[in-house]
Amino acid sequence: MKLVNDMTVWFLKRRFERIEQFMKYPIETQQRIFSELIETARYTEWGSRYNYGQIRTVKDFQEQVPISAYEQLYPYIERVLKGEPNVLWPSPIEWFSKSSGTTNARSKYLPVSPEALEECHYEGGKDMMTLLINNRPDTRVFDGKGLSIGGTLHANPFDDYTQIGDVSAVIMQNLPSWAEFMRTPPLDVALMDHWESKLDKMASICSQENVTSILGVPTWTIVLLDQILERTGKKNMLEVWPDFEVFVHGAVSFEPYRDLFMNKYFPSDQVLYLETYSASEGFFAIQDDISRVGEMLLMLDYGIFYEFIPIEELGNDHPRALLLNEVEVGRNYAMVISTNAGLWRYLIGDTVKFTSTYPFRMKVSGRTKHxxxxxxxxxxxxxxxxxxxxxxxxxxxxxxxxxxxxxxxxxxxxxxxxxxxxxxxxxxxxxxxxxxxxxxxxxxxxxxxxxxxxxxxxxxxxxxxxxxxxxxxxxxxxxxxxxxxxxxxxxxxxxxxxxxxxxx
Missing domain, CATH: 3.30.300 (GMP Synthetase; Chain A, domain 3)
Incomplete structure (x- = not known):
């Protein structure tokens, strides 16, 4: 596997120049993304309704297009779910991510366009490994397998030609064959519907693999690791996977779990912890510096245009939405996104706090409803x-x-x-x-x-x-x-x- 590791590292290193470019020119990068989004969607139904053909500046956009929570956008999303084309985004939508950010009985269904898959979610996956390499140039992480805990996929009840599932399952289902070769467990196990059966099979299969990385939510990763330790009788996971290098985590704060991972599961200073910020709506940020615990670099060239509402203005009828050059370090903002899947001025529900500007690093501080x-x-x-x-x-x-x-x-x-x-x-x-x-x-x-x-x-x-x-x-x-x-x-x-x- 040494050749595979060396070739993969060489390939991913080339991407770092692009990351450096948007770090150096963040405002210009976001302006380019904004212009591309408006131009691409100008002939959609949404674009026609809000006169995208007349939008020349971000100020025009903010004056003409309302900020929307899921409830306001759902009538349009429902039409996309039922197979209607060119509603929010011109590309055909074959996949929908089911958002499970809360335990509310009502789920959210978010369109996943081909552009969102390729230019956002896949780029995020490649970039998190690029930034790992930048922090650890001598990594051998590609000598082994990457373990990821996926969700499930189901037929869309509104349209037989499309599917709905956790965004992790949508991504896995569409991975190229070379990427599938580098991960575990096999796709048929990773996408199993019954959680307990899937967990049992994952523990059986993954305990026999040379796992060098994990991508997952800390809470569910703990459940799997405990089952593997019980199955193998080992004291910690390094006795099962001696070459393990990095845990890529997200979705919930890692701080309550950090000591548990460092002391119980992976008691070694050689194991790294890399934080990411992604959701059903897109891939947003990655920890670019291992020494900056809890801070992530906002990824600005994934086809997402960002705005930020000061949290104290969130309940106002017309809250101010700030651009990157207007945000301040240390203040809480509600994040608003416009994406290459047709989510327009969408209030994602997360609150963020910038820890630096130029480059723009942030941490997730909470939820607007939590x-x-x-x-x-x-x-x-x-x-x-x-x-x-x-x-x-x-x-x-x-x-x-x-x-x-x-x-x-x-x-x-x-x-x-x-x-x-x-x-x-x-x-x-x-x-x-x-x-x-x-x-x-x-x-x-x-x-x-x-x-x-x-x-x-x-x-x-x-x-x-x-x-x-x-x-x-x-x-x-x-x-x-x-x-x-x-x-x-x-x-x-x-x-x-x-x-x-x-x-x-």
């Missing part, structure tokens, strides 16, 4: 992840999953936050964990701290220590096992919290 602000405390997922990490460090714990929501004020009673937390390693002292969690949240969020002052508005959090397997069983009940499904960390209502508490 927060707790029942008492003016404005706690976001980034705050919660930090507090969980600090409390775990201080008490020797490792967290597998968690969710939190508000306890509302009653007659004469104060409010608080209520948590359900499942551990892979329980804290040495439960009370110490709760205290550390509360203190860390107070340190990182001044609004929460103000509400907690002398218990005037909020009292200390209530924490339920859930038995092992609680969240897995709950996701199974929601028919959300595997793929990109994940537990909502925070909610401003008790929707998820009460459902989970009923299962304890």
């Amino acid at each position: 927060f707790i602000n029942a008492f003016g405390e404005e706690v976001i997922v980034e705050n919660a992840d930090h507090a969980v990490k600090v409390a775990s460090h201080q008490t020797g714990a490792s967290v597998a999953n968690y969710t939190a929501g508000p306890v509302y004020m009653g007659d004469g009673s104060r409010g608080c936050h209520e948590w359900v937390i499942e551990f892979t390693t329980e804290p040495d002292d439960r009370e110490a964990f709760i205290l550390a969690l509360d203190n860390a949240l107070r340190e990182v969020n001044s609004d929460y701290d103000a509400k907690r002052y002398k218990d005037m508005a909020l009292t200390r959090p209530i924490v339920h220590f859930a038995p092992a397997g609680t969240f897995y069983a709950w996701l199974g009940k929601q028919h959300k096992l595997g793929g990109q499904n994940k537990v909502p960390r925070l909610s401003n209502s008790r929707e998820y919290l009460d459902d989970l508490l009923a299962a304890l």
